[in-house]
Amino acid sequence: MINxxxxxxxxxxxxxxxxxxxxxxxxxxFFGSAVLSxxxxxxxxxxxxxxxxxxxxxxxxxxxxxxxxxxxxFYALKAGSKKAYKACNYLANDNxxxxxxxxxxxxxASLWPLLLALGWMQYRFADVRFxxxxxxxxxxxxxxxxxxxxxxxxxxxxxxFKVKHLFFPLSV
Amino acid sequence: MAIQKRGILxxxxxxxxxxxxxxxxxxxxxxxxxxxxxxxxxPRGIEEGMINPDAQxxxxxxxxxxxxxxxxAFLWAVWVGWIFSTVGAFGGIMAGVGHITIFGLGxxxxxxxxxxxxxxxxxxxxxxxxxxxxxxxxxxxxxxNYYKLGRLVLPLGIALALGSxxxxxxxxVITAGKINxxxxxxxxxxxxxxxxxxxxxxxxxxxxxxxxxAQAASKAFEEAHMRLKGNDxxxxxxxxxxxxxxxxxxxxxTFYGVEFSFNPVIPVTGGFFIAALASFLGIGGGFLFVPFxxxxxxxxxxxxAGTSALTVLVGMMVSIFSYMFLKGVVVYWSLxxxxxxxxxxxxxxxxxxxxxxxxxxxxxxFVILAIYVGIRYTTKGFLGYSVVPPF
Numbered sequence: 001m002i003n004x005x006x007x008x009x010x011x012x013x014x015x016x017x018x019x020x021x022x023x024x025x026x027x028x029x030f031f032g033s034a035v036l037s038x039x040x041x042x043x044x045x046x047x048x049x050x051x052x053x054x055x056x057x058x059x060x061x062x063x064x065x066x067x068x069x070x071x072x073x074f075y076a077l078k079a080g081s082k083k084a085y086k087a088c089n090y091l092a093n094d095n096x097x098x099x100x101x102x103x104x105x106x107x108x109a110s111l112w113p114l115l116l117a118l119g120w121m122q123y124r125f126a127d128v129r130f131x132x133x134x135x136x137x138x139x140x141x142x143x144x145x146x147x148x149x150x151x152x153x154x155x156x157x158x159x160x161f162k163v164k165h166l167f168f169p170l171s172v
Numbered sequence: 173m174a175i176q177k178r179g180i181l182x183x184x185x186x187x188x189x190x191x192x193x194x195x196x197x198x199x200x201x202x203x204x205x206x207x208x209x210x211x212x213x214x215p216r217g218i219e220e221g222m223i224n225p226d227a228q229x230x231x232x233x234x235x236x237x238x239x240x241x242x243x244x245a246f247l248w249a250v251w252v253g254w255i256f257s258t259v260g261a262f263g264g265i266m267a268g269v270g271h272i273t274i275f276g277l278g279x280x281x282x283x284x285x286x287x288x289x290x291x292x293x294x295x296x297x298x299x300x301x302x303x304x305x306x307x308x309x310x311x312x313x314x315x316x317n318y319y320k321l322g323r324l325v326l327p328l329g330i331a332l333a334l335g336s337x338x339x340x341x342x343x344x345v346i347t348a349g350k351i352n353x354x355x356x357x358x359x360x361x362x363x364x365x366x367x368x369x370x371x372x373x374x375x376x377x378x379x380x381x382x383x384x385x386a387q388a389a390s391k392a393f394e395e396a397h398m399r400l401k402g403n404d405x406x407x408x409x410x411x412x413x414x415x416x417x418x419x420x421x422x423x424x425x426t427f428y429g430v431e432f433s434f435n436p437v438i439p440v441t442g443g444f445f446i447a448a449l450a451s452f453l454g455i456g457g458g459f460l461f462v463p464f465x466x467x468x469x470x471x472x473x474x475x476x477a478g479t480s481a482l483t484v485l486v487g488m489m490v491s492i493f494s495y496m497f498l499k500g501v502v503v504y505w506s507l508x509x510x511x512x513x514x515x516x517x518x519x520x521x522x523x524x525x526x527x528x529x530x531x532x533x534x535x536x537x538f539v540i541l542a543i544y545v546g547i548r549y550t551t552k553g554f555l556g557y558s559v560v561p562p563f
Binding site (some may be wrong): 027036049050054055057058064069070071073074075076077078079080081083085086087088089090091092093094096097098100101102104105106109111112113114116118119120121122142154 | 207220253256257260264302305312316382383385386387388389394397427428429430459462463464466467470472473474477504506507508509510512513515516518519520522
């Protein structure tokens with residue numbers, strides 16, 4: 001499988017260096033996974049920022065339309081007008097569809113580095129398996145690089161968003 | 173807030189229990205083979221349907237398999253991203269078309285239909301899980317945002333999640349390793365017809381009139397009762413959901429003092445079929461929950477969006493867990509990563525081109541495309557040949 005991005009020796013050498021940093025291979029694996037997760041999150045946030053900058057008008061317009069029809073539908077409920085409620089709810093729903101797919105593209109902007117990282121992990125660590133401490137059945141249950149990297153990514157992401165304001169005080 | 177937290181807890185418990193039960197059942201009934209085993213059992217040779225061990229490895233590391241050009245994949249994904257940001261749901265379809273046809277994976281997998289059925293089905297699973305990762309993972313993240321915006325109607329969330337989780341579990345269990353590529357392509361084609369049908373309806377006079385009527389009614393109400401300006405926006409948190417009655421046959425709740433009711437069977441059934449379809453075809457079904465519940469059950473969009481978002485999260489977790497961890501489907505991650513990058517770029521182009529092409533004409537163009545793709549895939553899948561070119 002030719003992998004024009006990951007088989008690049010420079011990137012590969014750079015990424016694997018984090019996995020070799022601690023002497024203990026297991027510690028190195030998780031340390032490297034955590035650093036790779038952080039790189040993915042930062043790259044994803046930068047992409048998301050660019051996506052917002054490019055599509056600000058459209059994003060704002062869709063959000064305003066949703067808010068407007070939602071508010072109107074609430075007022076219609078309060079006023080007891082079922083006909084107006086149904087009409088506003090229908091239009092809010094119509095705008096929800098547009099918003100849903102816009103959100104999909106925004107999520108793509110923040111997630112693509114994660115998937116590329118998994119591609120690199122697949123190339124490097126496809127054979128790595130970890131035995132689960134608690135087996136759910138008689139059959140041996142192991143997890144590979146996908147599960148371990150996903151856990152690392154979620155933890156690093158949670159920590160990143162907790163401390164982000166310390167490094168980027170103006171970010172929202 | 174307390175209801176929200178309890179709701180999350182309930183839904184997490186449901187999904188964890190479902191996954192746990194699944195893991196107890198599956199190991200004893202697992203019949204799907206690994207990719208390596210399937211490759212080893214495939215006849216060696218240079219003819220169609222055989223594997224030449226000396227050939228360069230391609231897709232999923234299979235010797236002689238098409239080597240998906242990541243640049244083409246990126247460009248195709250830019251097109252998919254453009255569609256997502258202009259026409260919406262059809263983007264998921266075109267993502268699937270890329271995996272099946274454009275990258276040459278469909279024809280390659282099909283060549284093993286008789287010589288190595290296991291390899292054929294494993295590639296089919298990989299294609300549909302790739303679709304699922306590409307579309308649903310993004311929907312998964314966006315659903316978190318909707319969940320933050322909206323609020324939870326606990327009984328609705330549980331009913332929807334029950335149906336959705338069941339659908340997400342059953343489809344991988346029943347079909348993984350069993351659906352060959354021809355059947356998958358056939359069903360995919362039928363689904364294209366359905367989505368094309370919805371698009372077509374929106375371009376018809378009836379579809380347009382419905383929207384115009386709704387716009388007129390909302391405008392009339394706004395002019396008669398409202399003078400919404402800037403900060404006058406409604407604070408929905410002051411008018412929460414109050415559950416009045418909760419039974420197996422009827423749930424009644426009030427919102428803004430107005431009573432709403434629904435039969436829990438409706439969200440369970442709807443959730444099941446939407447999740448099953450999304451899981452089977454790998455096209456992502458999250459966007460269907462809200463129209464389903466607002467149209468069929470007449471529930472407020474604001475509440476449904478938040479509730480269904482949580483269901484999407486649970487359903488997605490269970491479905492991918494079932495395919496990936498219990499059935500061991502192999503996914504070409506780099507391909508999906510490059511595709512997501514393409515979608516991100518394409519979505520930035522969409523808003524800039526849409527002002528030159530009216531929305532209704534865009535939809536008409538995609539209706540024609542849907543008819544072509546639908547006919548091609550349905551006939552190729554079920555008849556074995558396409559009745560439209562290329563044959």
